[in-house]
Amino acid sequence: MPELADVEGFRRVFARHAVGQPIRRVHTLDAAILRNTSPQGLGRALKGRRFREPHRHGKWLLAPAGDGRTVLFHFGMTGGLRWRDGEEPGRHVRVVFELRGGALDYHAQRKIGGVWLARDEGKVEEVTGPLGPDAASLGRDDFLALLEEKKGGVKSALMDQSLLAGLGNELSDEILWRAGVDPRAKVGSLDEGALRKLHASMCDVLKRSLRKGRIPMDPAWLRNAREQDDPRCPRCGAALRHGKVAGRTSYWCPRCQGSR
DNA sequence: TTGCATGTTCCGGA
DNA sequence: GTCCGGAACATGCA
Numbered sequence: 001m002p003e004l005a006d007v008e009g010f011r012r013v014f015a016r017h018a019v020g021q022p023i024r025r026v027h028t029l030d031a032a033i034l035r036n037t038s039p040q041g042l043g044r045a046l047k048g049r050r051f052r053e054p055h056r057h058g059k060w061l062l063a064p065a066g067d068g069r070t071v072l073f074h075f076g077m078t079g080g081l082r083w084r085d086g087e088e089p090g091r092h093v094r095v096v097f098e099l100r101g102g103a104l105d106y107h108a109q110r111k112i113g114g115v116w117l118a119r120d121e122g123k124v125e126e127v128t129g130p131l132g133p134d135a136a137s138l139g140r141d142d143f144l145a146l147l148e149e150k151k152g153g154v155k156s157a158l159m160d161q162s163l164l165a166g167l168g169n170e171l172s173d174e175i176l177w178r179a180g181v182d183p184r185a186k187v188g189s190l191d192e193g194a195l196r197k198l199h200a201s202m203c204d205v206l207k208r209s210l211r212k213g214r215i216p217m218d219p220a221w222l223r224n225a226r227e228q229d230d231p232r233c234p235r236c237g238a239a240l241r242h243g244k245v246a247g248r249t250s251y252w253c254p255r256c257q258g259s260r
Numbered sequence: 261t262t263g264c265a266t267g268t269t270c271c272g273g274a
Numbered sequence: 275g276t277c278c279g280g281a282a283c284a285t286g287c288a
Contacts, residue, residue, distance in 0.1 A: 002265095003266065034282095059267075076267045078285080089282050092285090110285045112267055161268085169266055247279060249265080260271090 002059060002075035002113075003204065004135055004166030004177025008221045010073070014063060017083045018051045021099040023065070033094040035107070035114040036127065042117055045069055046097075058135070058165025060128050065125040068120040070128050076112030081105065135166040136206045143199045146200065147187055154190065154198075155183040156246035167202075167247040170215055170223055175201045177222040177233075182257045183245045227250045 008081055023046045030040035030158040037045070040126070045065070052064040061073040061081075072080070082090070086104035106115060116127045118244040125131075133142065146164060150157040157163060158172040167175070176183045179201035181194055190198070209215050215223045222240075225231045233253035244252045 006266085074267075076284095077265065078267085087276085108284095110265085110267090112283065112285095171266090211280080244279090 002077070002079060003168035003171045003215075004059060005171070005209035005212065006055075006214050007056050007059050007075060007166075009059055010075070011054050011061055013081050013083055014051070014054045014061065017102065018063070018097060018099055018104045019053055020050050022099075022214070023047060023049055023097060023099060025052070025098040027096040027098060028094070029089070029096065030094040032115055033108065033111055036115040037117050041139055042072075042095075042115070044118055045119070046071070056134070057128070057166070058131055060165075061159055062095040064125060067120070070118045070121075070124055072118060072124065073106060073118040074116075075106060076110060076114075077228060078110045079108035079113040082107060108122060114178075116138065128140050130162040132160070132162055132164040132172070134166045135202060138164055138199075138202075138212060140196065140199045143202070145190070147195055147198075150187045152186065153183075153246055154181060154185045154187050155248075155250065157187050158175075158202075159246060166206075169250070171205060171209070173226075173250055173252065174215065174222050175205050177252060177257060180258060181255050183250045183252050222251060 026043045026046050028034060031039050034042060049065045052247065054061055054063040059074065063071045065071060082105045083102055084105050089096060089105055090105045090107060092109045093105045094108055097104040116206055118124045118127055147157060155172050155176065158167045179197040181198055217224055219233050223232050225240060231251060233240055236255050237257040238252065238253055240251045241254050242249060
């Protein structure tokens, strides 16, 4: 599930419940989810401190805890954060941050994401690797300039985190569908009009997804159609096509997505 | 039982 | 050097 909009939802959960509260204890239930530290290392680095305002960049959530140290969260395909007040931790909880009044759980069914600790500002980028500008605050001219340098497929460009950060498989399909661009198109085959449309669609999709903290489950969205037994284009009703594009399962409308 | 899954990374080949 | 596909990672579900 987690793409940019979902991670923004987790950021809000974090900001609402965890910021400013003394960290009583960090309880790691599965040490394998800590990628560059140990349960002891994480616990020692955080105990008694308070989280500052968290920051999202693409699909990364960065949570500073003072003194330059930052906890970095990545959610893989199945991870998330949940605030828990009283009840027992759920099935796939890997790390528990115990705070006043409750606990913040990092959960992940498949252990593809992870939790990292950076001891100073410079280490953050070492962990995330090169990231392009966040897709949600990428202006049109910068977007055009970035894409004009790309040679390969448009979908793989949108999902390239080092080019622009935050778009995954589902957001990319949604954006391409809204813009009327075939996901199999090469970037170089698109004229400026198509690229502008792509940017406008990206802004639109992100704005509405960010509001919800996820891709809306709206019948007018592709995201909803791809779940159906007989997936049809919400715009024109044509049977959707699907197949692997840029290594991921993609859905597109053969009638609406003609730009290639 | 098999295939598939919204993430990233690494490898080999074109 | 660039780009792409495939495999791997770990786990649960249809």
